[in-house]
Amino acid sequence: MKKVLVTGVDQLITNVIVRLLNQMDGFSGVTVNSASEMAESLRASNYDILLIGAGFDQAQEQSMTNEALEICPNIKILEHYGGGSGLLKTELEELTKCTKQH
Numbered sequence: 001m002k003k004v005l006v007t008g009v010d011q012l013i014t015n016v017i018v019r020l021l022n023q024m025d026g027f028s029g030v031t032v033n034s035a036s037e038m039a040e041s042l043r044a045s046n047y048d049i050l051l052i053g054a055g056f057d058q059a060q061e062q063s064m065t066n067e068a069l070e071i072c073p074n075i076k077i078l079e080h081y082g083g084g085s086g087l088l089k090t091e092l093e094e095l096t097k098c099t100k101q102h
Helices: 011-023 035-044 058-071 084-101
Strands: 002-007 027-032 049-052 076-079
Touching: 002 011, 002 035, 011 027, 027 035, 035 058, 049 058, 058 076
Parallel strands: 002 027, 002 049, 049 076
Antiparallel strands: none
16 A cells, blocks of 8 residues: 655645545545644655655745655655546656655
């Protein structure tokens, strides 16, 4: 089971993404809505994937990426800005394939 931490500014959107993730075989998602919550969650539990969603500016995303890699050096990071569950599933499957190859 791949554990995914979903972060985004809009709680309604992140809740939908997590609901979709939890319906997909092999994935389990948890949501947070700020950089500080992301860091706290990464310290508290092991995640395989960090999904950064819409609402953060480029500097915030880079800072979050750097902090996530500092806390969890092996975490895979995916930026996702919508496009529906099909796109999300494809993105996660591609990321998972890359994970298996390394």
